[in-house]
Amino acid sequence: MTGRIILLGATGYTGDLVLDALLRRGVRPTVAGRDPAALAALAERSGGLDHLVVDAATPDDLRKHLRRGDVLITTVGPFERFGLPVAQAAADEGAHYLDSSGEVGFVRTLHARHHHRARETGAVMLPAFGYDYxxxxxxxxxxxxxxxxxxxxxxxxxxxxxxxxxxxxxxxxxxxxxxxxxxxxxxxxxxxxxxxxxxxxxxxxxxxxxxxxxxxxxxxxxxxxxxxxxxxxxxxxxxxxxxxxxxxxxxxxxxxxxxxxxxxxxxxxx
Structure with a gap:
């Protein structure tokens, strides 16, 4: 079974750029964020995408939506403040993780805390996958x-x-x-x-x-x-x-x- 692509932070500036790039390539992700009204409007404007209302700061809220093999793309920053619960949820559930972080401290902490757990669940952790670096x-x-x-x-x-x-x-x-x-x-x-x-x-x-x-x-x-x-x-x-x-x-x-x-x-x- 092919996993979903979930874009967290889709209503933000960077999330909008990522969503546009995915749509232009024929990929229809599930968009996710914490603002129900903005999220619903974005999903409808983008051709009726599936959408999830989740809070990046609450790993349990996100974890219940993730499945092994999903691809989670997150643009919610600053990552030092909001990124680690998201990475933890992905690692625990076996979802592949990508982010747009450029924050070196966050990348190092993510590796130290979640790399081994991700390997156990078969997930790939790929931080800093953006303009830098x-x-x-x-x-x-x-x-x-x-x-x-x-x-x-x-x-x-x-x-x-x-x-x-x-x-x-x-x-x-x-x-x-x-x-x-x-x-x-x-x-x-x-x-x-x-x-x-x-x-x-x-x-x-x-x-x-x-x-x-x-x-x-x-x-x-x-x-x-x-x-x-x-x-x-x-x-x-x-x-x-x-x-x-x-x-x-x-x-x-x-x-x-x-x-x-x-x-x-x-x-x-x-």
């Missing part, structure tokens, strides 16, 4: 294959054209604000180390003169451990707001709690 992983992998075994480090920069401020959802804004005071993971000397977010400013040349970019997130990358074992360092930068690079870096330094700063300035080999 799939395009960067694929591009970096192509570049490293071309460079060969001599490559020891890779920097990945994310950029956006057009009026980015009008294209950011409320959840993404909250994630960005919260992320500036949380440590970020960087692959360095064959291990993950925590550093202060936005502690570095880097210049990329992208179809023109050098541009200043601020790293917002550094994350666990599958590149070193799997296909590129000789890779010493992977660093990810966010280039959405180049004119605010220095200001955001200063804000991060002032707002980061002392214990996080000590952790960030420790030796990366410890």
């Amino acid at each position: 799939v395009p960067g992983f694929l591009t970096a992998a192509l570049a490293l294959r071309k460079a060969g075994p001599a490559a020891r480090a890779v920097d990945i920069g994310y950029f956006a054209d057009g009026p980015i401020r009008r294209g950011i959802s409320q959840g993404t804004r909250t994630t960005m604000r919260d992320g500036l005071i949380l440590p970020s993971a960087r692959w360095y000397r064959h291990r993950l180390v925590d550093e202060r977010t936005a502690s570095r400013v880097h210049r990329f040349t992208v179809r023109g003169p050098p541009q200043v970019r601020v790293p917002r997130l550094r994350h666990r990358s599958p590149l070193p451990a799997r296909e590129f074992p000789s890779l010493d360092a992977v660093t990810v930068y966010n280039g959405w707001f180049p004119e605010l690079s220095r200001l955001l870096s200063l804000y991060s330094a002032l707002a980061t709690p002392p214990h996080a700063s000590r952790r960030a300035t420790g030796s990366p080999t410890c």
